[in-house]
Amino acid sequence: MMSNLTGAERARAMLITGIGALIGLIMAVAGRNDVMGAHGWIVLLFCGVLFFVVGNALYNHEPDEDRAASYYDDPTKVGIILTLIWAIVGMGMGVWVASQLAWPDLRFDAPWSSFGRIRPVHTSGVIFGFGGNALIATSFHIMQRTCRARMPDQVTPWFVLLGFNLFCIIAASGYLMGVTQSKEYAEPEWYADIWLVVVWVVYFVLYIRTLARRNEPHIYVANWYYLAFILVVAILHIVNNLAVPASFSGAKSYSAFSGVQDAMTQWWYGHNAVAFFLTSGFLGMLYYFLPKRAGRPIYSYRLSILSFWGITFFYIWAGSHHLHYTALPHWVQTLGMTFSVMLLIPSWASAGNALMTLNGAWHKVRDDATLRFMMVAAVFYGLSTFEGSFMAIRPVNALSHYTDWTIGHVHAGAMGWVALITFGSIYALTPVLWRRETMYSWKAVEWHFWLALAGTVIYVFAMWNSGITQGLMWRTYTEGGALRFSFTDTLIAMHPYYIARTFGGLLFLIGACIGFWNVIMTIRHVPELEPDLDYPTPTKALEPALPAAE
Amino acid sequence: MLKTLLKPFAKVFEFQAKTHYRAERHSMALTFGIILAASVGGFVEIAPLFTIDDTVEIDPDMRLYTPLEQAGRDIYIREGCYACHSQMIRTLRDEVERYGPYSLAVESQYDHPMLWGSKRTGPDLARIGEKYSDDWQVRHLVDPRALVPESVMPHYASLLDAKLRLDDLPDRLWALRAVGVPYSDDMIEHASDDAVGQAQPDSDRADGVISRYGDATAVRMFDGRSDRVTEMDALVAYLQILGRLTDLPAQLQPLAKE
Amino acid sequence: MSVKDRDPLTGHQTTGHEWNGITELNTRVPRAVWFFIILTHIWALVMWVLLPSWPLVTTYTKGILGLDQRVEVEEKIIAANMGRSAWADRIAVLPASEILGDPAMMTQLNGTAHQLFGDNCAGCHGRLADGGPGFPSLVDGAWLWGGDTESIMETLRVGINATHPDTRWAQMLAFGRDGILPREDIRTVVDYVQSLSGEVAQADTIAAGSEIFADNCASCHGDSGAGNTDVGAPDLTDDFWIYGGDDESMFTTIWEGRQGWMPAWEGRMTETERKVLAVYLQGLGQEVAQ
Numbered sequence A: 001m002m003s004n005l006t007g008a009e010r011a012r013a014m015l016i017t018g019i020g021a022l023i024g025l026i027m028a029v030a031g032r033n034d035v036m037g038a039h040g041w042i043v044l045l046f047c048g049v050l051f052f053v054v055g056n057a058l059y060n061h062e063p064d065e066d067r068a069a070s071y072y073d074d075p076t077k078v079g080i081i082l083t084l085i086w087a088i089v090g091m092g093m094g095v096w097v098a099s100q101l102a103w104p105d106l107r108f109d110a111p112w113s114s115f116g117r118i119r120p121v122h123t124s125g126v127i128f129g130f131g132g133n134a135l136i137a138t139s140f141h142i143m144q145r146t147c148r149a150r151m152p153d154q155v156t157p158w159f160v161l162l163g164f165n166l167f168c169i170i171a172a173s174g175y176l177m178g179v180t181q182s183k184e185y186a187e188p189e190w191y192a193d194i195w196l197v198v199v200w201v202v203y204f205v206l207y208i209r210t211l212a213r214r215n216e217p218h219i220y221v222a223n224w225y226y227l228a229f230i231l232v233v234a235i236l237h238i239v240n241n242l243a244v245p246a247s248f249s250g251a252k253s254y255s256a257f258s259g260v261q262d263a264m265t266q267w268w269y270g271h272n273a274v275a276f277f278l279t280s281g282f283l284g285m286l287y288y289f290l291p292k293r294a295g296r297p298i299y300s301y302r303l304s305i306l307s308f309w310g311i312t313f314f315y316i317w318a319g320s321h322h323l324h325y326t327a328l329p330h331w332v333q334t335l336g337m338t339f340s341v342m343l344l345i346p347s348w349a350s351a352g353n354a355l356m357t358l359n360g361a362w363h364k365v366r367d368d369a370t371l372r373f374m375m376v377a378a379v380f381y382g383l384s385t386f387e388g389s390f391m392a393i394r395p396v397n398a399l400s401h402y403t404d405w406t407i408g409h410v411h412a413g414a415m416g417w418v419a420l421i422t423f424g425s426i427y428a429l430t431p432v433l434w435r436r437e438t439m440y441s442w443k444a445v446e447w448h449f450w451l452a453l454a455g456t457v458i459y460v461f462a463m464w465n466s467g468i469t470q471g472l473m474w475r476t477y478t479e480g481g482a483l484r485f486s487f488t489d490t491l492i493a494m495h496p497y498y499i500a501r502t503f504g505g506l507l508f509l510i511g512a513c514i515g516f517w518n519v520i521m522t523i524r525h526v527p528e529l530e531p532d533l534d535y536p537t538p539t540k541a542l543e544p545a546l547p548a549a550e
Numbered sequence B: 001m002l003k004t005l006l007k008p009f010a011k012v013f014e015f016q017a018k019t020h021y022r023a024e025r026h027s028m029a030l031t032f033g034i035i036l037a038a039s040v041g042g043f044v045e046i047a048p049l050f051t052i053d054d055t056v057e058i059d060p061d062m063r064l065y066t067p068l069e070q071a072g073r074d075i076y077i078r079e080g081c082y083a084c085h086s087q088m089i090r091t092l093r094d095e096v097e098r099y100g101p102y103s104l105a106v107e108s109q110y111d112h113p114m115l116w117g118s119k120r121t122g123p124d125l126a127r128i129g130e131k132y133s134d135d136w137q138v139r140h141l142v143d144p145r146a147l148v149p150e151s152v153m154p155h156y157a158s159l160l161d162a163k164l165r166l167d168d169l170p171d172r173l174w175a176l177r178a179v180g181v182p183y184s185d186d187m188i189e190h191a192s193d194d195a196v197g198q199a200q201p202d203s204d205r206a207d208g209v210i211s212r213y214g215d216a217t218a219v220r221m222f223d224g225r226s227d228r229v230t231e232m233d234a235l236v237a238y239l240q241i242l243g244r245l246t247d248l249p250a251q252l253q254p255l256a257k258e
Numbered sequence C: 001m002s003v004k005d006r007d008p009l010t011g012h013q014t015t016g017h018e019w020n021g022i023t024e025l026n027t028r029v030p031r032a033v034w035f036f037i038i039l040t041h042i043w044a045l046v047m048w049v050l051l052p053s054w055p056l057v058t059t060y061t062k063g064i065l066g067l068d069q070r071v072e073v074e075e076k077i078i079a080a081n082m083g084r085s086a087w088a089d090r091i092a093v094l095p096a097s098e099i100l101g102d103p104a105m106m107t108q109l110n111g112t113a114h115q116l117f118g119d120n121c122a123g124c125h126g127r128l129a130d131g132g133p134g135f136p137s138l139v140d141g142a143w144l145w146g147g148d149t150e151s152i153m154e155t156l157r158v159g160i161n162a163t164h165p166d167t168r169w170a171q172m173l174a175f176g177r178d179g180i181l182p183r184e185d186i187r188t189v190v191d192y193v194q195s196l197s198g199e200v201a202q203a204d205t206i207a208a209g210s211e212i213f214a215d216n217c218a219s220c221h222g223d224s225g226a227g228n229t230d231v232g233a234p235d236l237t238d239d240f241w242i243y244g245g246d247d248e249s250m251f252t253t254i255w256e257g258r259q260g261w262m263p264a265w266e267g268r269m270t271e272t273e274r275k276v277l278a279v280y281l282q283g284l285g286q287e288v289a290q
């Protein structure tokens, strides 16, 4: 991979990793009395290793490849492998977290392994590690293909991909050491937050520059979604993470906001992390790989417009549905509830657009597990958004909030939608990227599909049951009008569901492991094949004589 | 009927689709469109929370966390207790009857960040302060299942052996003041001493805590030992102040059950 | 591609573009989508008119129903209290013996007490109220402060060694640590106290022990060691122990002293609720005794 970089690019990479290593050293020294010091060493190690890898190849001969005639896929390949590694780490953590609730002593008695510390390793591991890498890798692939243009340079994509993974490593290792801001899905401390801003700005610039080079007059829908993902996540991240560090030599910082304002900001962020990280980006993925795999045109361009802008506009308002009946003023709750319900239609419009695209290709869905992954993902997307809008209605939320129902909803979305669309896309993408005929084993894909589906269904049903049971038990009254159950009674009732959930999660994890194996075997053992058309076109495509929408 | 009703909408949309067809040729048009569409909601919902008067109740007697309590709060965050425990009693009958008066905004006025939580694997802790003894809290944290056999809570026995870090407390209070908590210079200067004093009632530093933070401050050996100040001292001191920074909830909801 | 392209399957026009093989149809937005958009928007509009919703710089629209979540829950709680008053008032006035003798009332009462006890007391006294190390059993009939309804209710109201201004105050002195008794004497008195509940001990130990006991312990635990409910000193002649009756536990008790901490529940529970619990405990005690 190094041989595809020019000498100048290698030098630039050395400079960047050298600066990174220096920053790591400064952190390690300044933070020597604090956990921040440990992070300094991690940064130093990470950048140091890269520095030497690049340095080693500094004087290798220049690449002879014709850049204008090919896409730059190396970062995508690495990104896909990282996605799968994070999938196993994150979901493995999920299974462990789940089993701790069923068998609380299932840990090594160490402070780092307590529930409160490993739970965020799971959530960040799957959302950022698995989801984030999948989004970055596929976005590199899709933006080049749909623009028919190569990325403008070869260092920035690496910077984005590896910089983002450094952020994930700092986040996950930090939680184990007790470094957290406690803001859900934004737990990393101030220095990691600042680093992510840098990575993200570079990501945006890379995206825009590639779009600017495109040989296609129109920007394809998938790119709208990726663009929204990049932009809005940046806004959310910056505002929600505003904080004042207690000192520059320590990890601890305090949120700029407090109380109600902090709660609203946090859930404006938290909800829209769902919207723009777990939804918008993955819809971009769906909009590319599903029609591609099905070989069918998108059902409706107009529906795409409607759902894209609907989602972008309405989602932002819905965050306050995480704060129903709390000390947040009633008026904000009403807005959150109504906008969440209005949001349902654009959400369903995008799920419907995907499913209608399959018209004429249903026989492929039957035969091809890869396409089936995408189809089921769209169904779960529709399901979880319906459920979400339902749960956003105040009286419903009175029952569901604080219970496992929320966890069930999360995983219908996270496993059923996010993870399934990702796996489907990876199976579609791997042969294209590595120029292979097919996946190594279609049977393994089939197995993965059924394990993932069974795992999701078991998980989600277990949590619906436990959540609704718990919610109802909390508010059950005796005939005399007194509360019927103590909190401990509900703990006893939860136990069997927690075991079932762990089992479902385990199935899902096994599926992911099979997927990883299958991808590695494909790369190593399937013969090469040159695809028909997979290179940038130098000529600009023309506007159709009479554009249909006009 | 439906058709005529839909007509104006369809017209508007048709116009929008046409504009869109042109706009989607420009990445910057998309960029600004997205930023605009995604900014409205957040602005309308968050900004007024700073300007509408009755968003946060006013209580001039609202207490501040002492340095020891604040250190305990930081440990609560570090250990991820918020992953299982909420600190927010909702305005629902069963919650008020189970946990006490519903939570007011003023109660978390000085909470940077708030710890309202989003999942109740364990009970709500908004009013846990002084519900149990220090001894119970310590024993429960050391081995939850010894006291509640059904519990799924992890144990935190190591806190009992972990000496509380004192040297960075002034920095922490300073940062909190920077974000709006009214700590005085005096409080910041004596933060480390006050943390020790609050956990060592016999020491001469105990008086300073009372004089700076008020008579109602609990000055006790929270972890049962006076020879040193541990993280357990801090965490239990924090748990014992929860729900007791202001009397407002009890005053506003005297009817709760009588 | 030109605009005349049509999808052979549906007959719909495409938009005329193609991205790496992907095309789009220019299908109309289905009617159902418009219908549901209008439906949800109308619903939202109605909600905005009825409920507090839109912010206006320093205030917000209150909604024509004039609802507010706080007022709503307060009304519900008042209504709930009214609903309960029918039997709660009776519990409040009837003597415990009468309640205990009325199976219907006891069913009602036990149903209420289950959650109250489970969420507030079980953490210390156990789910079955049978105590644990450091926390007395409440069903063994051995009461520190008396087992009649009034005494129990008072214990619940003010707590023991708690922060309540009227709290019951009880302390077992640290005879060893504070140097009141030498190690030897404590060993002797331990054997003596154990003999009170039937364990065999040598005659001279008993003699020496009873003397130490009379000088140091009787003031609280009574001459015969049967305890004193005025000062919360436990009966040492029965077989119930808070801290354990074996040599080591008892030695620790006398060497280091004890001061149990029972929270005060006034302010957290109403008087009726405290009575419910007191009667519940008496009922449990009776059951266990049978």
Ligand code: HEM
Binding pocket: A091, A092, A094, A095, A096, A097, A098, A099, A119, A122, A123, A126, A127, A131, A406, A407, A410, A411, A414, A415, A418, A419, A501, A502, A504, A505, A506, A508, A509, B083, B118, B119, B121
């Ligand atoms: C192997 C499969 C998985 C298992 C066993 C699993 C297990 C768990 C468990 C036990 C929790 C904590 C729930 C609680 O606190 O009660 C959790 C939370 C969470 N998981 Fe997973 N999970 C899995 C897969 C995923 C995936 C693939 C994603 C996302 C792409 C995900 C996203 C989340 C999120 C966002 C939360 C936090 C939910 C909340 O705070 O409401 N999980 N998971």
Ligand code: HEM
Binding pocket: A184, A270, A274, A278, A279, A318, A321, A322, A323, A340, A341, A343, A344, A347, A381, A384, A385, A386, A387, A388, A389, A390, A391, A392, A393, A397, A400, A401, A402, A406, A409, A410, A412, A413, A414, A417, A418, B118
């Ligand atoms: C129309 C779309 C959706 C709406 C209106 C919606 C609504 C909701 C509601 C009402 C809650 C519960 C809040 C609470 O009581 O605490 C929730 C939680 C959550 N939802 Fe959704 N949801 C939607 C789609 C999704 C999707 C597609 C995902 C994908 C993964 C998702 C992930 C989550 C997560 C992670 C949480 C847990 C947040 C937390 O408490 O930590 N949601 N959502």
Ligand SMILES: [Ca+2]
Binding pocket: A181, A183, A186, A187, A188, A189, A190, A193, A241
């Ligand atoms: Ca953060």
Ligand SMILES: [Ca+2]
Binding pocket: A184, B118, B119
């Ligand atoms: Ca949560």
Ligand SMILES: [Cu+2]
Binding pocket: A270, A271, A274, A318, A319, A321, A322
């Ligand atoms: Cu949400």
